[in-house]
Amino acid sequence: MRRVPLLLGAALLVALTGCSQTPPRAAVDERPTIYCVGTEDPSGGCVPPPAPADGVAGDADDADDADDASDEDEAPAEERPAPKGPAVQRTFAWADVDDWTPCLAFVRGLSPRAALQQLVDEPQTPLEAPAAVRRYVDQEPLDPEDGDRGGAYAGRLGGWTWTYEDDGYACSDPDRAVRMAAHGTFVSVYWDVELDNAFVLARDGKLLREIDVLDRADGTGPELPQERGLDWEDGLSAALAVQHRITGTPAHQPDWYERHATVAVGWLG
Incomplete structure (x- = not known):
């Protein structure tokens, strides 16, 4: 007569454990994107960047702005003036x-x-x-x-x-x-x-x-x-x-x- 509660308890434990499991995460490619610069050949492993707003092809500086801003050794914004000119110059x-x-x-x-x-x-x-x-x-x-x-x-x-x-x-x-x-x-x-x-x-x-x-x-x-x-x-x-x-x-x-x-x-x- 004691086996029934034990079996019910085990089944309940299995059900609760199954509900708490986290679905497996999809693999994330954490390799950084390396954009081609100027006339660099993409066959060397770099990625052609999207054309900048001013239409100068081959400049990756716009795509890298966010990464550059996070560098610990960058000077504070008030000490480093904003780049000027078109994308080719900001490079x-x-x-x-x-x-x-x-x-x-x-x-x-x-x-x-x-x-x-x-x-x-x-x-x-x-x-x-x-x-x-x-x-x-x-x-x-x-x-x-x-x-x-x-x-x-x-x-x-x-x-x-x-x-x-x-x-x-x-x-x-x-x-x-x-x-x-x-x-x-x-x-x-x-x-x-x-x-x-x-x-x-x-x-x-x-x-x-x-x-x-x-x-x-x-x-x-x-x-x-x-x-x-x-x-x-x-x-x-x-x-x-x-x-x-x-x-x-x-x-x-x-x-x-x-x-x-x-x-x-x-x-x-």
């Missing part, structure tokens, strides 16, 4: 607020080694691996009268040879640009902490455009179609956007160039 907005003194050039018609040979007049090291040049730059400080050590780096990107000088300015020389563009195209952007700057474009041995990006009225040559529609109050990001429009190469921040260089040379300035 380079970091250049207007970061402490960056670049001389970045893209050239067609020269290999990375040949470009550095023409860029640096008095090299202090052989053309060698970038790591060796970084060791040269990081050596004990020189006597102030002897100048400062620096490095020039070069590599290939999107069918172009690029050169990058950290705190150098050789790429801003229009005569040098004309020589390096004797059989191709040369386009460079230079900027320093004193606001000295230049944008230079040469092609087939002729200087097409040279401007101070903060005062384009005194520039050499007619305005380029690629200059239009940009906010030139932020001159560095605007100049980098023009360079990007001319070359079609993906947008990268400064450390990318040193990490992806194939050859480098040390200089003394």
Whole structure:
């Protein structure tokens, strides 16, 4: 006679337990979305972003705004001004607020080694691996009268040879640009902490455009179609956007160039 209550109790326990079980959760793909930048090939694993509102294809900065805002090391909103200009310029907005003194050039018609040979007049090291040049730059400080050590780096990107000088300015020389563009195209952007700057474009041995990006009225040559529609109050990001429009190469921040260089040379300035 005692088995009936026990069986009823067991059945009730099973029923209650079954009701409290949580249905299995669907698997969620937590891998971050990596958007292609500029002319980056989607076959490399990136995802083509949706076209921005202003119609400039290939810019992923709008899609990344939410992620960037959540970074712990971002400056407070009141200290970091809102990016200006169209999407292609906002891709380079970091250049207007970061402490960056670049001389970045893209050239067609020269290999990375040949470009550095023409860029640096008095090299202090052989053309060698970038790591060796970084060791040269990081050596004990020189006597102030002897100048400062620096490095020039070069590599290939999107069918172009690029050169990058950290705190150098050789790429801003229009005569040098004309020589390096004797059989191709040369386009460079230079900027320093004193606001000295230049944008230079040469092609087939002729200087097409040279401007101070903060005062384009005194520039050499007619305005380029690629200059239009940009906010030139932020001159560095605007100049980098023009360079990007001319070359079609993906947008990268400064450390990318040193990490992806194939050859480098040390200089003394």
